[in-house]
Structures are given as structure tokens and as C-alpha cells.
Amino acid sequence: MSSKSSLISLRGLSRDFDGLRALGGIDLDVDRGETFGLIGPNGAGKTTLIRILTGLISPTKGEMLVEGKKLDPRHRAYRRRIGLVPQETALYGRLTAGENLVLLARLHGLDRGKAAFRAKELLAWAGLEEHADREARYLSRGMQQRLSLAMGMVHDPEIVFLDEPTSGLDPEARSRVWDLVEKLSGEGKTVFLATHNLEEADRLCDRLAILFRGEIREQGTPEQIKNLLGRDRLELGLAEGALGDLSEICGRLGLSWRKEGRIFVITGPDLPGKLPSLVSRLTGSLYHLHYREVTLEDAFLRFMKELEN
Amino acid sequence: MRGWRTLLAKDWKLIRRNRLLLSVLIVYPFLIMGVIGAAFQESGRPVPVGLVNLDDPGREGVLCVVLDSPDAGRTEGEVRRRAYGYGECTSEEQALADLEAGKFNLVIAREDGRVGGRRLYGALMDSESLQSLVMELEDSATEARFYTSFREAADSLAGMEGGVLLALPHRLHPSLGESLWVGGESYDALRLIREFSGDVVDLEIFPGLEEARGTLREGRVDAVVVLPPGFVHRLKTLEKVAEVNVILDQSNLVKAEFAETGIRGFFSRVTEEVVEEKMRAVVAGLYVLVSGGDFFGTPIIGLERIREDLADLYVALSDRPELGIKVQEGIDLADMVIEDIEKAADYLRGTALPVDLRISSVAGRPLAAKDAVVPALIVLSMLWTGVLCGAVLMVLEEEEGMRARLRLTPAGPLAMVTAKLILASGVVILQSLVMLLLAVAVFRTFASGLWISLLIIAVSSLSFIGIGQMLAAFARQVAGAVIMSVLVTFPLIFLTGAIFPLTQMPAFMRGIARASPPTYALDALSGVMLRGEGLAGVFWEIMVLLGFGATLLFAGSLLSGRKSQ
Ligand SMILES: Nc1ncnc2c1ncn2[C@@H]1O[C@H](COP(=O)(O)OP(=O)(O)O)[C@@H](O)[C@H]1O
Ligand SMILES: [Mg+2]
Numbered sequence: 001m002s003s004k005s006s007l008i009s010l011r012g013l014s015r016d017f018d019g020l021r022a023l024g025g026i027d028l029d030v031d032r033g034e035t036f037g038l039i040g041p042n043g044a045g046k047t048t049l050i051r052i053l054t055g056l057i058s059p060t061k062g063e064m065l066v067e068g069k070k071l072d073p074r075h076r077a078y079r080r081r082i083g084l085v086p087q088e089t090a091l092y093g094r095l096t097a098g099e100n101l102v103l104l105a106r107l108h109g110l111d112r113g114k115a116a117f118r119a120k121e122l123l124a125w126a127g128l129e130e131h132a133d134r135e136a137r138y139l140s141r142g143m144q145q146r147l148s149l150a151m152g153m154v155h156d157p158e159i160v161f162l163d164e165p166t167s168g169l170d171p172e173a174r175s176r177v178w179d180l181v182e183k184l185s186g187e188g189k190t191v192f193l194a195t196h197n198l199e200e201a202d203r204l205c206d207r208l209a210i211l212f213r214g215e216i217r218e219q220g221t222p223e224q225i226k227n228l229l230g231r232d233r234l235e236l237g238l239a240e241g242a243l244g245d246l247s248e249i250c251g252r253l254g255l256s257w258r259k260e261g262r263i264f265v266i267t268g269p270d271l272p273g274k275l276p277s278l279v280s281r282l283t284g285s286l287y288h289l290h291y292r293e294v295t296l297e298d299a300f301l302r303f304m305k306e307l308e309n
Numbered sequence: 310m311r312g313w314r315t316l317l318a319k320d321w322k323l324i325r326r327n328r329l330l331l332s333v334l335i336v337y338p339f340l341i342m343g344v345i346g347a348a349f350q351e352s353g354r355p356v357p358v359g360l361v362n363l364d365d366p367g368r369e370g371v372l373c374v375v376l377d378s379p380d381a382g383r384t385e386g387e388v389r390r391r392a393y394g395y396g397e398c399t400s401e402e403q404a405l406a407d408l409e410a411g412k413f414n415l416v417i418a419r420e421d422g423r424v425g426g427r428r429l430y431g432a433l434m435d436s437e438s439l440q441s442l443v444m445e446l447e448d449s450a451t452e453a454r455f456y457t458s459f460r461e462a463a464d465s466l467a468g469m470e471g472g473v474l475l476a477l478p479h480r481l482h483p484s485l486g487e488s489l490w491v492g493g494e495s496y497d498a499l500r501l502i503r504e505f506s507g508d509v510v511d512l513e514i515f516p517g518l519e520e521a522r523g524t525l526r527e528g529r530v531d532a533v534v535v536l537p538p539g540f541v542h543r544l545k546t547l548e549k550v551a552e553v554n555v556i557l558d559q560s561n562l563v564k565a566e567f568a569e570t571g572i573r574g575f576f577s578r579v580t581e582e583v584v585e586e587k588m589r590a591v592v593a594g595l596y597v598l599v600s601g602g603d604f605f606g607t608p609i610i611g612l613e614r615i616r617e618d619l620a621d622l623y624v625a626l627s628d629r630p631e632l633g634i635k636v637q638e639g640i641d642l643a644d645m646v647i648e649d650i651e652k653a654a655d656y657l658r659g660t661a662l663p664v665d666l667r668i669s670s671v672a673g674r675p676l677a678a679k680d681a682v683v684p685a686l687i688v689l690s691m692l693w694t695g696v697l698c699g700a701v702l703m704v705l706e707e708e709e710g711m712r713a714r715l716r717l718t719p720a721g722p723l724a725m726v727t728a729k730l731i732l733a734s735g736v737v738i739l740q741s742l743v744m745l746l747l748a749v750a751v752f753r754t755f756a757s758g759l760w761i762s763l764l765i766i767a768v769s770s771l772s773f774i775g776i777g778q779m780l781a782a783f784a785r786q787v788a789g790a791v792i793m794s795v796l797v798t799f800p801l802i803f804l805t806g807a808i809f810p811l812t813q814m815p816a817f818m819r820g821i822a823r824a825s826p827p828t829y830a831l832d833a834l835s836g837v838m839l840r841g842e843g844l845a846g847v848f849w850e851i852m853v854l855l856g857f858g859a860t861l862l863f864a865g866s867l868l869s870g871r872k873s874q
Contacts, residue, residue: 056713076719084717090710094326095319106315107718135326151714 006068007032007159007190008053013062015048015214022048023214025062035181035191037205037222039198041304045214046194047087050161053192054084083157087164087194089144090151093137097128097147100136101154108155122150126180142173149180159190166200178204198300202226212307227269229299234266234275237288249281258306263288312720316728320702324732333791334697335740338690342744345686346752349679355511356571359521359530362514363455363479364498364540366486371408372479372538373462374443376450378471384446385430388417391442394433405459407431408476415439416476418466427466440483443475453552455537457517484542491586498540505582506575525558532557532568544583588657595654599647612650616643676839680755683748684834685807687741687766692827694740695770696798698733699777700790703869708786726866730774737770738763758837761844765833768854772826775861782868805831826857 006029013026023045030036038046051057053064055073063070071078091100098119105115123129126146131139136147145165152160162181166174181204185191195201201208202222210218210225218225238246246264250257255268255278266278271291279286294302324330363372389395394413398404404416413431421428434442447453450473456462459476466474488495496504499514506512513530515521521533535554537543543551555572557565597604601611623636706712706725715725745762748754756762777794784790803809804822811822822828833850836842 051713054713054717056716079717079719082717084713086710086713088710090714092319092323092709092711094323099322103315103319104714104718107312107715107720109311109719 037201040211083152085152098132239285242285313724377452392432695773699774703781704790769830771858778865
């Protein structure tokens with residue numbers, strides 16, 4: 001990890017809420033122009049981290065560096081560079097889509113004419129031109145979320161924080177939001193995306209970190225993470241006493257094993273290719289064998305379960 | 310502070326487009342004003358009062374008198390001594406039947422602690438003894454209550470320590486149906502009440518207490534007045550006060566209060582007239598004594614004539630000086646007596662009348678109820694709209710999830726709070742102004758000091774909005790903010806003293822009221838609008854309100870800042 005050229009670096013960042021630890025010692029580097037994904041289940045601390053990164057709350061401990069320099073995220077110059085799309089759809093239901101955008105543009109200091117122009121631009125960007133004059137509360141969830149995204153972009157920020165931008169959307173609406181996020185990345189923006197959806201992270205992110213109970217458990221590219229989680233698995237029923245053999249052969253083949261109830265589960269790279277040598281070593285004590293591919297979602301869920309134990 | 314105008318325009322747009330909010334915040338107080346204004350428009354109307362006249366000799370049936378603590382033990386002995394027929398009654402029905410059949414003409418019931426129950430017995434005696442006994446008992450009792458139903462009387466006796474119930478044929482009650490003279494005319498009880506109740510109460514006559522009570526219960530009259538038997542007799546003799554029973558519907562305190570005031574008013578008028586009449590008679594008598602003439606049909610010679618005769622005698626006796634001296638003494642005595650009598654008459658004329666309260670207002674002009682209600686109404690609506698506006702506008706950002714977003718703009722939280730404060734106080738001030746103008750123009754109420762009133766309104770709106778903004782820190786949704794505002798607003802309205810006078814509250818509540826901004830707002834506003842005070846007279850209240858406003862607004866922004874952490 002290239003800490004020298006990192007845009008944002010976090011060092012030992014912690015946050016307590018009334019003595020309860022929401023984040024415990026986060027070290028993280030986000031590079032310029034990349035889309036960085038933060039995955040974790042509900043309550044992992046994703047929103048808390050984003051709120052610290054955007055200066056809405058302060059950390060209990062630790063520091064934040066931007067371009068290598070220590071920085072208070074409440075600083076005005078930094079705020080101008082960041083955009084936030086909060087977790088809950090944040091817009092005024094009784095203002096039209098256009099009015100919502102104009103309002104934020106005006107608050108960011110654009111004059112009337114420029115604000116109107118910027119609003120128009122963003123409506124087109126989010127594919128909402130036809131809905132410019134509808135009150136936002138009458139838009140579909142997907143459209144609202146796209147409007148919310150556009151509202152985070154009025155001042156053309158360089159770093160964009162997206163907090164679960166697709167939660168609660170149907171697949172069609174979700175993929176339209178994904179398109180927008182990809183567009184942002186295409187425009188060279190640094191995107192910090194919090195999600196609990198591995199598929200979304202896999203599709204959008206250059207790098208991922210798994211956040212669990214306020215701690216970063218794994219970091220890497222989506223490929224690395226996926227391999228770590230395992231896309232397939234082998235389930236074995238073994239007689240007593242074969243444990244030594246299993247452990248030995250797995251070590252040799254670079255596989256990992258664990259027990260789930262009475263079943264032994266084997267995961268690791270190129271499982272199908274290693275199947276023959278595995279089986280030949282265990283013949284005699286093997287009474288059940290099942291090979292299955294798993295979805296990313298399942299793999300992630302399982303990983304979470306493992307972390308829990 | 311940049312961007313506050315944009316934020317203000319946005320907030321106004323949000324209220325305007327939310328019909329429910331618009332009506333709760335702005336329309337509702339006007340609605341209340343319309344209702345209250347219309348209700349007070351005709352205040353001062355006569356109070357409907359039911360009248361039961363027991364001083365009527367023509368009444369049939371049984372009259373029951375419940376006496377509080379006459380000498381109960383003695384009563385029985387007294388009855389026995391005077392009666393020529395006497396006996397226990399087995400039941401109330403039996404007693405009544407005996408009374409109606411003429412077996413007894415007096416039935417007595419009393420709670421007897423020793424027997425652990427009610428003693429009930431009847432007596433037959435001649436009507437003279439009966440009447441003097443009843444009179445004595447009534448006079449010795451601390452309280453007498455009259456009923457036309459034995460049942461009701463018996464009920465009221467229950468649990469009354471030392472109480473005695475007398476039941477007798479109505480016509481046998483002493484001194485019924487007498488008349489007295491006022492201004493040369495004869496009045497019996499009914500006429501007296503009718504004549505003097507005038508525009509204060511609206512009388513409806515009931516034959517019996519039960520009907521009257523029923524009507525009171527139904528709400529068709531606001532009170533029932535029971536004229537006791539011998540009412541006029543008592544007025545005439547002035548030996549003992551005439552006890553008039555007034556039954557009020559105290560389930561509605563305000564109604565009861567109105568009725569009581571009206572009834573007191575007209576009874577004081579009655580007694581005033583009667584006393585005045587008596588005084589006039591006495592004074593007239595004294596003058597007749599001096600100058601001679603006709604005193605109620607009796608010719609009186611008069612002291613002056615006697616003195617003149619003595620003077621003549623003195624002249625005639627000029628040759629008998631030893632007698633002349635005696636006559637001279639007589640003349641001197643007559644002069645002295647005449648002078649004293651004239652002095653006494655003057656004294657009576659000058660001082661004997663009962664006190665007459667002439668109510669006037671510190672405003673220097675009389676105020677009607679509808680005038681007095683305007684400041685309270687304005688404070689009430691200001692409190693309502695101010696607290697709600699303050700709370701709702703803040704929580705709106707929360708509910709829409711826009712708080713974080715706004716905080717990241719260069720506009721900043723101060724601009725947000727300021728915009729809301731300006732909008733809310735604008736709404737409050739405008740609303741109060743319209744109300745004020747409506748009150749003066751449409752309801753024709755009196756109000757002075759418009760400019761100072763506006764100043765007070767503006768200053769107090771800050772506190773009210775501050776309360777709202779503080780509440781907002783404890784709500785995350787508009788609905789919650791509204792509920793909290795209502796919860797807080799109502800006790801504060803009560804504490805202003807507009808509904809219940811502050812001086813009648815216990816000390817700790819007065820303490821709370823002193824710490825509540827609406828109290829000062831109402832005080833200042835009524836001072837200016839009704840008592841005609843100037844700026845100096847309400848300077849203290851304005852300062853206190855400013856202090857409250859600053860403190861509450863500061864606390865509100867502090868709390869809402871803490872909430873977003
Ligand atoms: N304002 C707060 N006060 C108290 N606890 C909080 C607050 N915000 C978040 N938490 C707690 O911190 C933990 C992380 O929450 P959050 O960052 O919202 O998780 P995520 O966004 O990953 O779902 C949770 O246990 C949550 O209950
Ligand atoms: Mg979250």
C-alpha cells in the first residue's frame with residue numbers, strides 16, 4: 001500500500017458512543033482516483049466512519065491525513081473538495097427535483113443563474129430531466145436515490161462519499177445507480193463507497209476493506225477478497241481419526257478447512273483441480289462428498305459468520 | 310451567515326406546500342380566535358336561573374327542613390312536651406302517609422349515633438305550638454335547607470352529624486307569603502325577586518326542587534335559587550338572615566362562577582332596596598317626630614309644635630318668672646332633642662346604606678370580557694405558533710435527512726438557525742398583528758398601545774421559538790415535535806394566569822409561572838392593551854422576555870448541536 005501518494009490516510013481512528021466502541025483503531029489508505037469500497041454488515045461502523053471522514057463528528061482517537069498532511073475534516077477548504085450522499089435518501093420531499101438541486105447549488109455559493117444551470121446539468125447527468133418539476137416525494141425510490149446522488153455533486157467535489165447508495169432499490173434501479181457511480185469514477189473522482197453488498201463492491205470498487213464490529217478485518221482488491229472468501233467449497237463427511245490426514249493434505253495443497261457441524265468444509269484456490277489428490281489421500285475414511293459453487297453473497301455471509309466465532 | 314436568505318425561502322416554501330402544517334401552524338389560531346371571539350361577543354347576557362319559591366302559602370304537599378345541629382337531644386323532649394299525639398314511625402313511607410292522612414302534622418328524623426341509625430317519629434300538635442317550635446329550631450340551627458321531596462331531604466340528612474329533618478304540611482310553616490313595602494308598593498317574595506333580578510338573571514319559576522334540579526342537570530339553567538319559607542318575613546324583621554339556598558352546577562367552574570356572581574349581584578340589590586326603604590321609614594319617622602304629621606296613618610303632633618306652645622306659655626308667664634324658668638328649661642330640652650334627632654336623621658341618611666361597589670377599570674375606562682380576552686388570545690396563538698414553528702422547522706431537516714447535507718455546505722448551522730428564527734418570528738408577528746387588527750376592527754374590542762404591543766409580540770416570539778427549538782433537539786420526526794410542543798404549550802398557557810388567577814395558585818406554581826415566558830408576555834400585553842401602560846410600565850417584562858429569548862435560543866442551538874454528534 002502506497003501511503004506516500006495516498007489521498008486520504010487514517011491512522012488508528014477510533015470512535016466511542018457513550019463508552020461503546022463503534023470504531024476501534026482504523027488504519028486505511030484511499031488513493032486518488034480509485035473507488036474504495038467499505039463492506040460490512042449493519043452496525044459495523046460504516047456510517048460512523050463516513051461521518052468522521054466528512055467532519056460531521058469527530059473521532060475519539062486517531063488522526064486523518066489528506067495528501068500526507070494532518071487535517072481537521074471540518075476545515076472549509078477540505079469540505080469544498082468532498083461530497084456526501086447520506087445513507088437515508090436526503091432531500092426535501094416538497095421541493096421539486098430541480099428546486100432541491102438549485103437550493104444546494106445556491107448554498108454552495110453559486111449565483112441564481114449558475115445554480116439553475118448546474119441543476120440542469122445534474123438532472124441530465126442523473127437522467128431526471130423529465131422529472132425536474134415534480135415534487136421529490138412523488139419520485140420513485142430509484143429516482144430519489146439518483147437525485148440524492150446528484151445533490152452530492154452540485155459543487156463538483158473531488159472526493160465523493162456514498163453511504164449504501166443502493167440499499168432498498170430493485171435490481172433495475174440499482175444498476176442505474178451503479179452506472180452513475182461508474183460515471184463518477186470515469187470523471188476521475190475518488191469514490192468512497194460503503195455497502196453491505198459484495199456484488200456491488202465487486203462491480204464498482206478498485207479496492208475493498210471488510211469492516212466488522214468497528215475493525216478492518218481484510219483489505220485488498222476484489223479478486224483477493226473473493227479468493228479469500230472462496231467461490232466454491234467442498235463438503236466432506238469423514239470418519240473419526242482422519243483429521244490428521246485432512247490437515248496434512250490441505251496444508252500441502254494450500255487449502256483451508258474447517259468444521260461446520262459434522263461436516264468438514266474445504267475452501268481454497270482451484271478446488272476442482274486439487275480434488276483428485278485430496279480424495280485419493282482420504283479414501284477409506286470418506287463417506288460423503290459434495291462440491292458446490294457459492295454466490296458472493298453467500299461467501300460473504302459465511303465469512304461474517306466465521307468472524308463471529 | 311451566508312445563505313440564510315436561501316434557507317429562509319426554502320423553509321417558507323416547505324411550510325406553504327404542506328397543507329397540514331400550514332393549517333396547524335397558521336390557520337388554527339385564527340379558528341380559535343373566531344370561536345372565542347364569537348362566544349364573547351354577547352357576554353354580559355343574563356344568566357338563566359331556576360327559582361323555587363317556598364315562601365308561598367298556597368303550596369300543597371310536604372315541606373322538609375333539614376337543620377344542621379340544632380340542639381338535637383332537646384328537640385325530641387320539646388316535641389313531646391308540646392304534642393298531644395306522638396309516636397314512632399316504622400318507615401319513611403309510613404311517616405309520609407301519616408303526615409298526609411293528618412295523623413301527625415310533624416315528622417322528625419335524625420341520625421342517632423347511639424342507636425346506630427335513624428330515629429323517625431311523628432307528632433300532632435296545635436298549629437301555633439308547631440309554628441313556634443319550627444321557628445325556634447330554625448333559628449337555633451347553623452344552617453337550614455329546604456326540600457319539597459322527603460326522599461331528597463332524607464338523603465341529605467345521611468351522614469350529617471347532629472342533623473335533624475322536619476317534615477310538615479307546607480301551609481303550616483310559619484310566616485309564609487308576607488309582603489313588604491318598597492317605594493310605596495307591596496312586594497311578595499316572587500315579585501321582589503322578579504323585579505330586582507332585571508337584566509342580571511333570566512328567571513324560570515319551578516314548582517318543586519326536583520324539577521329545578523333536573524333542569525340544572527340538563528344545563529338549561531345555570532343555577533337554582535331556593536327562596537326559603539318566611540323569606541320576606543325575615544327581610545322585614547331583620548332579626549335573622551334569610552338563608553337562600555343556591556344550587557350551582559360546579560362541574561363547570563366557570564359557569565358556576567358566572568351564575569354565582571349574577572345571583573349575588575341581584576340579591577345585594579334586593580337587600581339594599583329593603584334596607585334603604587327601612588332607613589327611609591326611620592328617617593321619615595324621625596322628621597315626623599320633629600315637625601309633626603302623619604306616620605303610617607297615626608297623626609303625630611311633633612316636637613316643634615310642642616316647643617312653640619312652650620314658647621307661647623313662656624311669654625304668657627312673663628309675670629311669673631319662677632315658672633318661666635321651668636318653661637325655659639322645657640324649651641331648652643326640646644331644642645336639644647330636636648337638634649339631636651335631626652343629627653341622628655342626617656347620620657342615618659348619610660351612612661346607613663350598604664356599601665355600593667362601583668366597579669371601574671384601571672384602564673380608566675370600563676372593559677368588556679371580549680376586550681380582556683384579546684391579549685390572552687394573542688399570547689396563546691403566539692405560543693402555539695411560535696413553539697410549533699420553532700420545533701417543526703428544525704425537525705424538518707432531521708426528518709428529511711438534510712441536516713448532514715446542510716452542514717457540509719458553506720452556509721453553516723448559524724445561517725440555518727437564523728433563517729428559521731426569522732421565518733418563525735415573521736409568521737408569529739404577522740399572525741398576531743392580523744389578530745390584533747381583526748379584534749379591533751371586526752370584534753370591536755378596545756386596545757391601546759399598538760406599537761408597544763407589537764414590540765412585546767416581537768420580543769416574546771423569540772422565547773416561544775426558543776422553546777420550540779429546544780424541544781426539536783429531543784425529536785427526530787415532525788410528528789414527535791408536534792406532540793411535544795402541544796404537551797409543553799398547554800401547561801404554559803395555564804401558568805399565564807389567563808385561565809386561573811395566579812394569586813390563587815400555590816406558591817410553587819407561582820414560582821414556575823415566574824420562570825415561564827408566556828406569563829410575562831401576557832402580563833406585558835394586557836398592561837399595554839388594557840391597562841394603558843406605556844413603554845416604561847412594561848420595560849421589565851420586555852427585558853425578562855429578551856433574556857428568556859436569548860437563553861432559550863442559545864440552549865436550543867447547543868442541544869441540537871449536541872444531538873448531531
Ligand atoms: N449517534 C450514535 N449514538 C450512539 N451509538 C451510535 C451512534 N451512531 C452509531 N452508533 C452505534 O455505532 C455502531 C455503528 O453504527 P453505524 O456506523 O451506523 O453502522 P453501519 O453504518 O455500518 O450500519 C452501531 O452499533 C450503532 O448503534
Ligand atoms: Mg450505515
